Amino acid sequence: MTEDAQERLAALAQAFGDRAQWHVPLARYAGAGIGGPAELLIIAQRREELLEAVRLAQAANVQWRVFGGLTNILLPDSGLRGVIILNHTRHIDYLEETYCVVAESGAIIAKMAQETVRRGWGGLTWAVGLPGTVGGAVVNNAGAFGGEISQTLIAAEVFNPESGVEVVEPDWFAFAYRRSRLKGSGVPWIVVSATFQLTPRDPAALAAKAVEYTERRQRTQPPGKTLGSTFKNPPGDYAGRLIEAAGLKGARCGGCYVSEKHANFFINDGTGTAADYCALIRLVQAEVERQFGIYLEPEIEIIEPSAVSHQQSAISSQPEDYT
Ligand SMILES: Cc1cc2nc3c(=O)[nH]c(=O)nc-3n(C[C@H](O)[C@H](O)[C@H](O)COP(=O)(O)OP(=O)(O)OC[C@H]3O[C@@H](n4cnc5c(N)ncnc54)[C@H](O)[C@@H]3O)c2cc1C
Incomplete structure (x- = not known):
């Protein structure tokens, strides 16, 4: 980042006072428990804060991005440049x-x-x-x-x-x-x-349906630090079935492994990194393709290292139905 951009970022941080924090590890907010520091993190609790953060970041010509629960996105270990706005407007x-x-x-x-x-x-x-x-x-x-x-x-x-x-x-x-x-x-x-x-x-x-859906999730989905289903289902099949049939349940790269309960869920054991998660994605893709000739496309959104802004979009692909 240029000195000029750094100054604009500092001015923006000043405008937000206590609500702006430098170099906060995003792992602490992310569903997968993975993600390096945000250069400048703003947690917007009110609608006006949300709009103002975006407005100021844009006016300062610095990269910005808005996230919600970070439950569907793999953040890079190296962190994200620019302004990361976590949306906590809950009304x-x-x-x-x-x-x-x-x-x-x-x-x-x-x-x-x-x-x-x-x-x-x-x-x-x-x-x-x-x-x-x-x-x-x-x-x-x-x-x-x-x-x-x-x-x-x-x-x-x-x-x-x-x-x-x-x-x-x-x-x-x-x-x-x-x-x-x-x-x-x-x-x-x-x-x-x-x-x-x-x-x-x-x-x-409605209450009975809610209980049924909750029990179904508990029965089929593992707890832990995860982004949910990793791959979308290929036409006419299920990613989880293919991964299981390839013998990959329990397969591990560093601190991330394929869940024994639902093979399309990858879990971070607490020591995992984005590099581990990505290595596991590649391992599973390669093995499923070798055995069945089917390429599994990631469903989660993966942010490449050093990409952040709405202009430098993340890689993403179509999600599957989790049910
Ligand atoms: C255990 C588990 C189970 C899951 N089950 C399901 C399921 O059954 N069905 C399903 O569809 N998904 C499921 N997911 C995936 C995820 O929960 C959903 O996709 C969810 O809607 C993502 O919301 P989020 O706030 O976490 O978005 P984030 O991960 O924070 O962001 C996702 C994308 O939306 C953008 N974004 C977020 N908020 C805004 C905003 N206000 N304005 C503009 N852009 C925004 C972000 O920039 C990013 O590109 C599951 C995930 C987990 C971990």
């Missing part, structure tokens, strides 16, 4: 008269879904065990058990530092299977809030 309104939920994008989606179940509002029950934030779920068009975000989203506020906040309809996102136009695309838009239209349902029936 949610439940509109009794219309059965609409309006959530700030940093809201924890599982908590929101649990509350809708408690109220007997149907449409988000599938998300009761989904890690991450509302914003991450919209960007990824997250889904499970036959449901996905795009089914109930009716509007969202998006923000671009050049043009400001806009209210958009779902079509704007160009949703596809676990994708949207914002997924790894490098466009400088962020999701600020999302509105979901739900439907009144029998609370007891």
